[in-house]
Amino acid sequence: MVPDITLYQKWFEQYVVPYAQTDSEDRQYIDLKRDHTLRVFDNAKQISASLSLTSRDMKVALLGALFHDVGRFEQFRMYKTYSDRNSVNHGLLGSRILKYENVLAKEPKEIQHAVRATVAMHNKLALPKGLPEHIRIATNIVRDSDKLDIFPVLVSNFTHDGSKSDVVTMGLEEGATKYTRQVLYKLLHGESIRYDDMRYVNDFKLLLASWVFGLEYGVSMQLLHQRGIMERLLDTLPALPEMEKVKRVVREEMERVLAEDCFGEEGE
Template identity: 35%
Template sequence: MQAEQLQALKNWFNQYVKNFYHDDPNVQAGIRLKEEHTQRVCEKILRIGSSLNLGPEDLYLAETIALLHDIGRFKQFVLYHTFNDRRSENHALLGIRELERTGVLAALTEEERNLVTRSIEYHNLCTLPPDLPERLSLFARLIRDADKLDILEMFTASLDRKNDKPEAQQISGLPDTPGYSPVLVRNLLQGQLCHYNDMKNSNDHKLLMLSWIYDINFPYSLSEIASNGCVEKIVARLPKTEEVQKVYEHLQAYMARRLAR
């Protein structure tokens, strides 16, 4: 992939998003939220890719995937007024349909189109399918890391700004009740991802976000999470219990082992 192709896609993206700008300030705030998220994910995927010494053409392709990974979010929010896929539809598949409808990827090779669309399809799955081809696995893991890095940063920031509507659109709408679900703590202590269906309140959402640490693929990504203090900031907003302390210590030990390699 070449630089001029990426620039053409950036121009298309900017025009596409402007079509969803809205007089309703709540809708406009949601559109801007995802527009800014996309910009940050593009920056993050380039930093991760550079840490792996990827060549220029692969970095262009990685940035393309980051640019388009949430393209379905704009139509989703205008149609459904939510970013919750379970209350609307899968934004990744909606995005792929938009890319196919507009034909914006026509200038790419068949292999490049496949890498872009499959990476977008897989970016929001709980786990990647097994035995993916090597290059598809690489780009799918790149976008998953870049996306998670930014969402974790937005989430931790939202803990201090509960009444900020653009940030509130990112959270699940679960009740802010005491306690948490034991199954999520068990998953975390066993080094496993938590599941959305097990969430009952906002504390459960925090525990689920912590479990994303187990699905970070590249050392650079994990080092960013460690240096940003995301784990500490989320744990500080959880109940002060022995179980939560064990979760914190387990995650810290896990990150230390991974980074020591």
């Protein structure tokens, strides 16, 4: 049974209102994150529904999804960027906002802590070892849900020549065929790519493509495949021999996971 979190959905909508009352150019970026959040929340509902979760664990996952980017609005107001590297860690900021605003006061302490921890860690390169299982599950659901929506948002801004929006793509350098060799190497060898590794817009595309190795749940890969998001991303890569290798490696990984999952054993 899906827990009722209508109260928190209303809080989130009201929290965003003051940030949206700004000039038209900035408002598009506030709207971008608000709409992104609601789609991530929907993704989390789909992923959670496919798993055998307790009511508590599902509530933590859904609240974590709803609040995962709550720090983005203050981040943009202060720094006019969504680049954590050039401003603040939006996950930690969001966790602090939830505590400062006392948003979860009606919940048991265990849920309050778990939701704030999920928000604080959803954007980490890797989760720390020894996390309580319910926090690990919730954070992984949010991470998968986040990735599934980041794909189409960014792909819509990508072309073969660069990006339409410096805010969305963090001010990375454009260039039809420019990329960082270390980023390409990491993708081809299944290694994690850091945001700090990126210099060019094409590096960002490679980082996103590498997420195919990091989705936690089979249902997430199913959704990625069904929506055709990865193919749209791969289509924006420059016409270079090494990028054809990237396409092959990514497609093979998707096919492997989908074949193993058999549409029914997510997360086991």
